[in-house]
Amino acid sequence: MVIELPASLTTAYVRRFLRGIQVLLRTDRPRIVFDLSRVQEIDRAGTEMLLHCVEQIIRQDGELGLACVPPEIMVVLELTCIDRLFEIFASNSEAVEKLSGIAG
Amino acid sequence: MRVGAIVVLGGSASIERPSPFAAVAVQGEETQERLGGTPIAALDILGQSAVHRTIAYLQDCGLQPITLVVAEGMPVPANLSGYSTVPMPANETDAIWPVMGRVFDKYVQAGTETILLIRLGAYVEFDFSDLLQFHRDNMQPVTRLVDSAGPLDFWMLDALHCAAAGSDSLHETLARVKDSIAYYDQATYVNRLSSASDVRHLVVDAFSSRHAVRPSGREVKPGIWLDDNANVHSRARVAGPVYVGRDTRVQATALLARFSSVERSCNIGCGTVVADSSILANTHLGSWLDVSHAVIFGSKVAHLRHNVTVDIQDDRLLRRRVSVFRRFLPNFPGMREN
Numbered sequence: 418m419v420i421e422l423p424a425s426l427t428t429a430y431v432r433r434f435l436r437g438i439q440v441l442l443r444t445d446r447p448r449i450v451f452d453l454s455r456v457q458e459i460d461r462a463g464t465e466m467l468l469h470c471v472e473q474i475i476r477q478d479g480e481l482g483l484a485c486v487p488p489e490i491m492v493v494l495e496l497t498c499i500d501r502l503f504e505i506f507a508s509n510s511e512a513v514e515k516l517s518g519i520a521g
Numbered sequence: 522m523r524v525g526a527i528v529v530l531g532g533s534a535s536i537e538r539p540s541p542f543a544a545v546a547v548q549g550e551e552t553q554e555r556l557g558g559t560p561i562a563a564l565d566i567l568g569q570s571a572v573h574r575t576i577a578y579l580q581d582c583g584l585q586p587i588t589l590v591v592a593e594g595m596p597v598p599a600n601l602s603g604y605s606t607v608p609m610p611a612n613e614t615d616a617i618w619p620v621m622g623r624v625f626d627k628y629v630q631a632g633t634e635t636i637l638l639i640r641l642g643a644y645v646e647f648d649f650s651d652l653l654q655f656h657r658d659n660m661q662p663v664t665r666l667v668d669s670a671g672p673l674d675f676w677m678l679d680a681l682h683c684a685a686a687g688s689d690s691l692h693e694t695l696a697r698v699k700d701s702i703a704y705y706d707q708a709t710y711v712n713r714l715s716s717a718s719d720v721r722h723l724v725v726d727a728f729s730s731r732h733a734v735r736p737s738g739r740e741v742k743p744g745i746w747l748d749d750n751a752n753v754h755s756r757a758r759v760a761g762p763v764y765v766g767r768d769t770r771v772q773a774t775a776l777l778a779r780f781s782s783v784e785r786s787c788n789i790g791c792g793t794v795v796a797d798s799s800i801l802a803n804t805h806l807g808s809w810l811d812v813s814h815a816v817i818f819g820s821k822v823a824h825l826r827h828n829v830t831v832d833i834q835d836d837r838l839l840r841r842r843v844s845v846f847r848r849f850l851p852n853f854p855g856m857r858e859n
Binding site: 460461488489491492493495496497498 | 809810811812813815822824827828829831833834835837838
């Protein structure tokens with residue numbers, strides 16, 4: 418499943434977004450791609466949200482990938498070393514293909 | 522023969538034609554030749570700015586007088602004497618020319634025969650004696666330095682000849698003699714200092730001994746330079762070549778590597794990795810960060826591989842440091858935040 422993230426991954430918006438995907442994060446073996454193509458800003462709340470999601474998904478024996486990451490956001494992910502926790506794809510289709518292959 | 526120098530730093534160079542100065546795009550704070558609103562030539566790189574190194578070299582060559590024309594609010598070289606400064610308004614286009622013209626006229630009246638006019642701009646290494654001889658041999662009123670990328674804002678002027686050109690302004694004088702310019706292409710090193718990428722090139726070239734710049738401070742181990750009062754925790758790791766600036770602190774388990782430079786008054790947090798990067802003065806880097814292929818100035822990261830500059834708003838990640846003195850005594854004489 419591909420989920421498009423909002424333009425602002427900041428304190429003001431993260432909580433609402435998390436509430437919206439809680440059910441998905443609790444499914445069995447979720448395969449989720451976060452599409453970051455619209456993301457323009459991210460703060461600590463946003464990076465912690467990503468960490469929370471990957472933690473939840475791993476607990477459910479799932480996979481989470483990031484796709485279409487803008488270079489400005491990539492700088493922040495690399496600076497905070499979060500990029501190492503995700504597989505990052507150039508496109509949604511590539512991500513879906515890879516994660517579907519993992520699901521067998 | 523009396524040779525003087527006028528060095529120009531900051532301000533807005535005219536981009537109207539026919540300005541003999543190379544055009545400088547002005548589009549907000551991050552313009553060509555500037556980082557964080559400050560000319561790159563005024564920023565400390567490996568402990569000293571390009572303007573400091575240039576003036577020091579001109580002094581070593583015996584030039585007198587030397588005048589630094591500097592936009593208001595711009596930093597001037599610390600710990601360097603023997604030159605005078607003349608302010609110019611920071612935000613007025615073309616303010617540069619009348620100010621330079623007045624200095625030029627004073628030099629002529631004082632009997633200075635040859636004037637080296639430099640706009641920083643580029644960091645250039647050249648043999649002054651060779652340039653002077655070239656200028657004399659060509660018997661043109663103006664000699665201009667060039668390299669493979671084009672003309673540089675380094676000019677040698679025959680003072681009397683230019684003064685006799687009969688115009689009221691230096692700008693017009695140079696325009697009038699533009700067909701009588703000799704071009705000198707023997708500079709030994711040129712770095713145009715027009716972007717963060719050029720900052721990294723200057724640092725890497727210095728560590729690789731491709732030019733005369735050497736880091737300030739002491740080389741405590743091969744390839745590792747520590748400046749005065751630099752404090753590197755015993756459990757931090759430094760894999761040279763690396764420079765650590767004056768009054769900078771590197772915390773435990775931090776790692777500095779691969780041609781990195783950390784300028785004065787910085788703090789590198791625990792566990793943070795700095796590789797192939799330059800951290801400019803007065804920057805606080807938080808803990809457990811990974812800085813690679815970047816130039817950091819204040820809260821901004823110029824990432825050279827992703828080719829973007831990002832402003833990080835989270836103070837816990839990185840921020841600009843303000844000195845304690847500055848916070849409490851903003852008008853303390855001699856204190857300058859740069």
